Amino acid sequence: MELTYTKVGDYYIPDLVLDDDAEREIGVYGRMRERFLKEHHHGTYTSLLLTGKLWKHLADIDAACHERMNLLIPAMAKQEGITEALKASNQMEWVGRMNNIRNRAEQIILHELIYA
Numbered sequence: 783m784e785l786t787y788t789k790v791g792d793y794y795i796p797d798l799v800l801d802d803d804a805e806r807e808i809g810v811y812g813r814m815r816e817r818f819l820k821e822h823h824h825g826t827y828t829s830l831l832l833t834g835k836l837w838k839h840l841a842d843i844d845a846a847c848h849e850r851m852n853l854l855i856p857a858m859a860k861q862e863g864i865t866e867a868l869k870a871s872n873q874m875e876w877v878g879r880m881n882n883i884r885n886r887a888e889q890i891i892l893h894e895l896i897y898a
Contacts, residue, residue, distance in 0.1 A: 812844035814896050847891050854887040
């Protein structure tokens with residue numbers, strides 16, 4: 783890697799350019815992964831940060847978590863027999879059971895993708 787410099791007065795200042803990956807947004811799961819790497823895998827965090835791959839890694843983790851949640855929740859609801867008929871007949875039970883499924887799916891994702 784070769785750096786170029788611009789002379790400003792008596793000083794040479796390096797010409798640094800940011801990657802376009804910083805434009806990608808990361809959500810809650812990406813932030814959780816970042817915090818986990820900072821606190822428990824500082825070497826990996828530093829390596830990703832210095833090579834410019836951290837933001838892409840966090841965005842990929844966030845997208846994978848959302849995709850996995852979108853697959854897990856309907857599959858778990860179907861397996862447990864939670865249907866639209868239950869929603870129509872007993873809405874509070876349906877909400878409770880769906881919240882339970884969502885919490886369990888999130889714990890699976892945290893264990894598989896965030897804290898791995």
